[in-house]
Amino acid sequence: MNWLLAAIxxxxxxxxxxxxxxxxxxxxxxxxxxxxxxxxVAGMVPVLSTLFGGPVxxxxxxxxxxxxxxxxxxxxxxxxxxxxxxxxxxLAAIYGGEYLLSYRNTKNIGMPWFLxxxxxxxxxxxxxxxxxxxxxxxxxxxxxxxxFLVFFDDAKGNVRTAGWMYLVASHIAxxxxxxxxxxxxxxxxxxxxxxxxxxxxxxxxxxxxFVCAVVGFGTKAGIMPFHIWLPEAxxxxxxxxxxxxxxxxxxxxxxxxxxTLTFLGHYQExxxxxxxxxxxxxxxxxxxxxxxxxxxxxxxxxxxxxxIGIIFIxxxxxxxxxxxxxxxxxxxxxCGALLHAINHSMAKGxxxxxxxxxxxxxxxxRINLLGGLSKRMPLEGGTFLVGALALxxxxxxxxxxxxxxxxxxxxxxxxxxxxxxxxxxxxxxxxLALVGGFAAVAFSKAFGGAYLGQPxxxxxxxxxxxxxxxxxxxLALALICLLLVPALPWAATLTxxxxxxxxxxxxxxxLEQISSVQTSLWPLAxxxxxxxxxxxxxxxxxxxxxxxxxIGAGTTWGCGYAAPTRRMQYSATSFSQPLAGFxxxxxxxxxxxxxxxxxxxxxxxxxxxxxxxxxxKIYRPLFLWIDSRLIRxxxxxxxxxxxxxxxxxxxxxxxxxxxxx
Amino acid sequence: MHSxxxxxxxxxxxxxxxxxxxxxxxxxxxxxVSAQGVLLGLLPxxxxxxxxTFRHYxxxxxVIALKGVAFPFLLNRARRQAGVSREIQPLVxxxxxxxxxILALAFSIWMGFKLPRPMxxxxxxxxxxxxxxxxxxxxxxxxxxxxxxxVIGYLTMENGIYAxxxxxxxxxxxxxxxxxxxDVFVGVFVMGIAIFHINREFDHIDTRxxxxxxxxxxxxxxxxxxGFMEKEML
Numbered sequence: 006m007n008w009l010l011a012a013i014x015x016x017x018x019x020x021x022x023x024x025x026x027x028x029x030x031x032x033x034x035x036x037x038x039x040x041x042x043x044x045x046v047a048g049m050v051p052v053l054s055t056l057f058g059g060p061v062x063x064x065x066x067x068x069x070x071x072x073x074x075x076x077x078x079x080x081x082x083x084x085x086x087x088x089x090x091x092x093x094x095x096l097a098a099i100y101g102g103e104y105l106l107s108y109r110n111t112k113n114i115g116m117p118w119f120l121x122x123x124x125x126x127x128x129x130x131x132x133x134x135x136x137x138x139x140x141x142x143x144x145x146x147x148x149x150x151x152x153f154l155v156f157f158d159d160a161k162g163n164v165r166t167a168g169w170m171y172l173v174a175s176h177i178a179x180x181x182x183x184x185x186x187x188x189x190x191x192x193x194x195x196x197x198x199x200x201x202x203x204x205x206x207x208x209x210x211x212x213x214x215f216v217c218a219v220v221g222f223g224t225k226a227g228i229m230p231f232h233i234w235l236p237e238a239x240x241x242x243x244x245x246x247x248x249x250x251x252x253x254x255x256x257x258x259x260x261x262x263x264x265t266l267t268f269l270g271h272y273q274e275x276x277x278x279x280x281x282x283x284x285x286x287x288x289x290x291x292x293x294x295x296x297x298x299x300x301x302x303x304x305x306x307x308x309x310x311x312x313i314g315i316i317f318i319x320x321x322x323x324x325x326x327x328x329x330x331x332x333x334x335x336x337x338x339x340c341g342a343l344l345h346a347i348n349h350s351m352a353k354g355x356x357x358x359x360x361x362x363x364x365x366x367x368x369x370x371r372i373n374l375l376g377g378l379s380k381r382m383p384l385e386g387g388t389f390l391v392g393a394l395a396l397x398x399x400x401x402x403x404x405x406x407x408x409x410x411x412x413x414x415x416x417x418x419x420x421x422x423x424x425x426x427x428x429x430x431x432x433x434x435x436x437l438a439l440v441g442g443f444a445a446v447a448f449s450k451a452f453g454g455a456y457l458g459q460p461x462x463x464x465x466x467x468x469x470x471x472x473x474x475x476x477x478x479x480l481a482l483a484l485i486c487l488l489l490v491p492a493l494p495w496a497a498t499l500t501x502x503x504x505x506x507x508x509x510x511x512x513x514x515x516l517e518q519i520s521s522v523q524t525s526l527w528p529l530a531x532x533x534x535x536x537x538x539x540x541x542x543x544x545x546x547x548x549x550x551x552x553x554x555x556i557g558a559g560t561t562w563g564c565g566y567a568a569p570t571r572r573m574q575y576s577a578t579s580f581s582q583p584l585a586g587f588x589x590x591x592x593x594x595x596x597x598x599x600x601x602x603x604x605x606x607x608x609x610x611x612x613x614x615x616x617x618x619x620x621x622k623i624y625r626p627l628f629l630w631i632d633s634r635l636i637r638x639x640x641x642x643x644x645x646x647x648x649x650x651x652x653x654x655x656x657x658x659x660x661x662x663x664x665x666x
Numbered sequence: 667m668h669s670x671x672x673x674x675x676x677x678x679x680x681x682x683x684x685x686x687x688x689x690x691x692x693x694x695x696x697x698x699v700s701a702q703g704v705l706l707g708l709l710p711x712x713x714x715x716x717x718x719t720f721r722h723y724x725x726x727x728x729v730i731a732l733k734g735v736a737f738p739f740l741l742n743r744a745r746r747q748a749g750v751s752r753e754i755q756p757l758v759x760x761x762x763x764x765x766x767x768i769l770a771l772a773f774s775i776w777m778g779f780k781l782p783r784p785m786x787x788x789x790x791x792x793x794x795x796x797x798x799x800x801x802x803x804x805x806x807x808x809x810x811x812x813x814x815x816x817v818i819g820y821l822t823m824e825n826g827i828y829a830x831x832x833x834x835x836x837x838x839x840x841x842x843x844x845x846x847x848x849d850v851f852v853g854v855f856v857m858g859i860a861i862f863h864i865n866r867e868f869d870h871i872d873t874r875x876x877x878x879x880x881x882x883x884x885x886x887x888x889x890x891x892x893g894f895m896e897k898e899m900l
Contacts, residue, residue: 647757647808647810647811647816648808650804650807650808651808654804654808661777662777665777665780665781
């Protein structure tokens with residue numbers, strides 16, 4: 006535990022150090038990056054040891070804050086979520102070191118490094134704390150530092166809007182968490198997590214607490230319908246921060262929900278259905294909105310909504326399994342959710358960093374303006390492909406391996422005791438398959454639009470080639486994704502203690518289930534090996550045939566025209582248009598166009614935007630309504646200090662009088 | 667033991683509060699607050715039931731030095747530097763302020779009956795008078811515009827807290843009091859400097875104008891005559 010305390014200390018101190026040296030961008034960056042990496046390396050020691058079956062660590066210290074205690078713990082679940090935090094967090098920091106230096110003349114570089122370090126510390130405290138008050142403190146530090154990192158480019162209006170949306174959404178969610186923890190604490194008599202689990206509750210109360218947890222943690226995780234901050238905030242933040250937010254910050258919500266489930270115990274069946282319903286909606290709508298986006302980072306952000314949805318489906322299947330007493334289903338669900346969380350962290354973190362490289366190099370995130378980048382940035386193109394394949398869950402990539410568990414769970418749902426599961430099982434299977442197909446379209450669009458074909462714009466004046474500090478992390482994360490392919494089925498065994506804590510089944514039973522899945526993966530591995538060797542053979546034949554011949558390079562997607570121009574290419578939007586048009590009822594895109602007129606039209610143009618359905622149809626009308634009700638109370642807030650003091654005085658006097666009456 | 671003189675101090679405290687509420691000239695306000703400080707400084711000497719120890723004298727001397735001499739000196743300097751002599755156009759008029767003061771006094775007395783007294787020996791006047799001093803301070807903060815009056819309001823408020831503390835818990839007031847007093851000392855010091863700088867920057871210390879620095883829309887812009895008058899008085 007000392008290692009982790011040291012890591013948190015290093016982050017907190019390094020952040021302040023970066024702030025102190027803010028006058029020199031170079032030194033602020035050095036200190037900021039070094040402390041993130043140093044802390045991560047230090048933290049890795051206990052995390053790995055606990056993950057690989059080491060002891061569960063505890064740390065307790067007295068704390069002056071009433072009903073708070075500075076108690077930290079590192080069990081399997083904490084370690085499992087801390088591991089990607091340390092890996093992606095430090096890689097993104099190395100990347101950010103170079104990325105942020107391009108702002109050195111216009112921005113204070115010390116501030117983002119202070120915030121980044123504190124964000125790391127906040128996340129670590131969230132994963133480690135065993136006291137509700139400490140947890141909420143970590144949560145708040147994490148939320149605020151992330152919010153101010155989103156505000157980094159605050160000269161742009163949409164960045165400020167995005168930051169505010171994130172802040173407001175997070176704090177509304179926090180109210181639910183406060184209710185959750187206060188009610189848990191009231192029953193247990195203390196705010197320590199240790200006391201929460203053993204209390205027996207009525208079914209109604211557990212149900213209520215569950216709903217609070219889903220809303221509170223779900224908002225942070227970005228599930229629909231609480232996701233609206235996500236597609237705004239992720240594109241607005243600097244790219245390495247988007248990577249951290251998407252890969253790690255969303256996972257704190259998943260972690261919080263799982264941790265709360267261990268407190269609640271005695272899962273009720275409807276929880277499972279609720280989680281599956283939310284998960285499937287998020288997955289389907291998330292990926293549908295993703296494939297319609299033309300902003301690369303927005304597309305990736307919506308894809309995060311989808312993946313979190315898949316994780317929630319897994320958790321839902323697990324909860325259903327526990328409530329129906331089926332160890333098989335519970336193991337498949339929870340294990341699949343946990344593994345998918347890891348995969349998503351690695352792959353999505355990499356893709357956001359990759360999008361940052363594109364932005365850095367070309368200055369735009371609009372896929373319709375990009376194209377042909379793989380010729381100029383082959384490493385970035387290759388790593389993007391790896392990440393995209395992983396997130397499309399195409400076999401044999403790691404994303405497939407984790408979704409496989411959830412597929413299997415949805416399939417095996419029909420075998421559990423009790424009725425009423427056949428239809429949901431079919432819906433889940435069909436839904437997951439549909440999500441996979443949409444994901445393939447979305448990522449083909451992103452990869453094809455950005456990396457293949459020819460540049461759709463004249464070459465930019467300043468093509469900033471990313472340096473190795475930016476490309477190295479990409480390569481590392483892509484390698485991790487590839488390494489996870491053979492490692493993941495084996496790593497599933499490591500989740501036994503976590504699944505045990507979540508389900509209450511015996512370790513032996515869970516291990517049995519896991520090894521049965523592992524065996525069923527063998528044919529798949531053989532098939533994948535066959536496919537890979539086939540591809541290898543074909544490549545070999547191609548090489549042999551072409552050897553010694555002259556290879557001419559034609560225009561990509563030239564379509565046989567005599568004089569194709571770059572503007573005649575398929576654009577990314579036109580690639581996804583058939584599917585997007587099919588779901589126009591849901592997507593409700595806005596289109597402004599100037600039609601071509603006459604035989605020799607002088608000009609014609611078209612622009613599309615896909616506003617978020619929930620934002621447009623639910624939240625905006627709701628908040629406008631609230632605003633119109635509240636505007637008449639505006640006279641209360643007019644900026645005179647005297648009156649504010651009067652309000653405070655009157656409130657206190659009222660309370661005192663009320664008490665004394 | 668010292669009940670009569672003890673009560674007498676509290677009556678004087680009441681009168682000084684009313685004087686604060688009813689006067690507009692800064693010199694009078696500062697003088698009154700300084701007198702209050704001296705009164706409060708004498709308070710520890712009255713509470714000692716079995717003779718005054720060195721601690722009591724030290725506390726008394728410290729309080730008188732700070733509240734009776736140092737603070738008024740700082741305030742006077744701030745007043746001279748800002749070149750203001752009186753509160754013009756208060757939010758609540760001076761006679762109305764006195765009326766509100768009477769109401770606050772009634773409320774304090776009611777509260778004095780309701781609140782339990784920790785020790786049987788303490789005077790009946792302690793709770794109502796110290797509460798009233800506190801309320802007067804708060805009222806000054808709320809109902810006046812000049813930053814200087816607001817500092818005086820904070821001082822008065824702290825005087826109320828102090829009176830309450832000394833009379834209620836004279837067993838161990840020293841540490842607490844020193845802490846509070848230091849806070850206020852720093853507060854007055856900083857505010858004195860701030861007032862000087864605000865005045866130099868904006869040519870006035872009117873808090874109404876300062877709130878316009880915020881970025882919310884002003885419902886009613888100050889009329890030009892307003893500004894003119896300020897300038898003239900300054």
